Amino acid sequence: MSPIGGCPWHSTVWQTYDYDLDVNGAYYGSRKGCEPVHVQANAGDWTVLVANHTPRRIDGATVTATVYDLTGRRLDRKQQAISVAASATATAFAMPIQSGYPDLHLLRLDLHDRHGARLSSNTYWRYRDPSDVQALNTAPRTRLQLTVHKGHQQLTATVTNVGRTVAAMVRIALRDGAGHRVLPAFYSDNYLWLLPGESTEVVVTWPDGTHLAGTPRVGVDAYNADAVTR
Numbered sequence: 001m002s003p004i005g006g007c008p009w010h011s012t013v014w015q016t017y018d019y020d021l022d023v024n025g026a027y028y029g030s031r032k033g034c035e036p037v038h039v040q041a042n043a044g045d046w047t048v049l050v051a052n053h054t055p056r057r058i059d060g061a062t063v064t065a066t067v068y069d070l071t072g073r074r075l076d077r078k079q080q081a082i083s084v085a086a087s088a089t090a091t092a093f094a095m096p097i098q099s100g101y102p103d104l105h106l107l108r109l110d111l112h113d114r115h116g117a118r119l120s121s122n123t124y125w126r127y128r129d130p131s132d133v134q135a136l137n138t139a140p141r142t143r144l145q146l147t148v149h150k151g152h153q154q155l156t157a158t159v160t161n162v163g164r165t166v167a168a169m170v171r172i173a174l175r176d177g178a179g180h181r182v183l184p185a186f187y188s189d190n191y192l193w194l195l196p197g198e199s200t201e202v203v204v205t206w207p208d209g210t211h212l213a214g215t216p217r218v219g220v221d222a223y224n225a226d227a228v229t230r
Helices: 025-033 130-138
Strands: 037-041 047-052 058-068 074-084 088-094 104-112 118-127 144-151 154-161 167-175 192-194 199-205 217-222 225-229
Touching: 025 037, 037 058, 037 104, 037 118, 047 058, 047 074, 058 088, 074 088, 104 130, 118 130, 144 217, 144 225, 154 167, 154 192, 154 217, 167 199, 167 225, 192 199
Parallel strands: none
Antiparallel strands: 037 047, 047 088, 058 074, 058 104, 104 118, 144 154, 154 199, 167 192, 167 217, 217 225
């Protein structure tokens, strides 16, 4: 299929990267699913499990599942201690969609080790019917705050949701001094969901020899938030 004007290429790279080397949301979802230690939910019955693809056993970890509505209000929460053998999986509990949940809501999964360090985090936007996703079109607006620390061939961007509702699909983009996208550029994470008051740090790098028109800048926006550039 032709790559002109969009993402479609052969099925092996569909929605992963564009002809101009821009990286799409599917890349970050795929990378998340391939992390060595990963917490996930089975979309069939919403059973939460931990996959350990490392040669080391994980003992004394904690799995937490939290349900939020689009304003960031917590609706439900479950937590359980868990241990996972090397190169194995372990099931925690089920977190099915309850009758009292909104038609579109978030399920946030977190895995922490025995010392409280985060090992994995995963956010699902769940719905009863695909048409429920249209609720994003009327979701309350929020505001993003951005701070940037610059280094050689690298920027560290800290994005904070300073509004009172969830920031949906937060996207960070590196631009040159003229405002043009810098491609390729590499991001430690992207296409994020941020709860009210939540921050995330993203490291942005680009190849040696990349021509930049002026000082590089970082822009961030969300589906329900205006763009901010620093």
